[in-house]
Amino acid sequence: MTDVLRHKGYSARIEFDAEDRIFFGRIAGIADGIGFHADTADGLVAAFEEAVEDYLETCAKIGKQVGVEA
Numbered sequence: 001m002t003d004v005l006r007h008k009g010y011s012a013r014i015e016f017d018a019e020d021r022i023f024f025g026r027i028a029g030i031a032d033g034i035g036f037h038a039d040t041a042d043g044l045v046a047a048f049e050e051a052v053e054d055y056l057e058t059c060a061k062i063g064k065q066v067g068v069e070a
Contacts, residue, residue, distance in 0.1 A: 005048045
């Protein structure tokens with residue numbers, strides 16, 4: 001079992017909020033704070049991948065260079 005998601009070179013560590021009964025995470029290795037959440041594992045994977053895709057699309061629109069920070 002792993003608690004890290006990966007998509008297109010980006011990753012996120014996943015946590016579970018027992019009170020709200022949701023999974024949540026933040027894209028790691030970037031200066032921008034981009035989070036995502038879902039109430040199922042499949043939903044969480046989809047939310048993470050959508051967050052990465054949205055981040056890349058937004059960066060392209062505004063001309064921001066993308067890349068995972070070291």
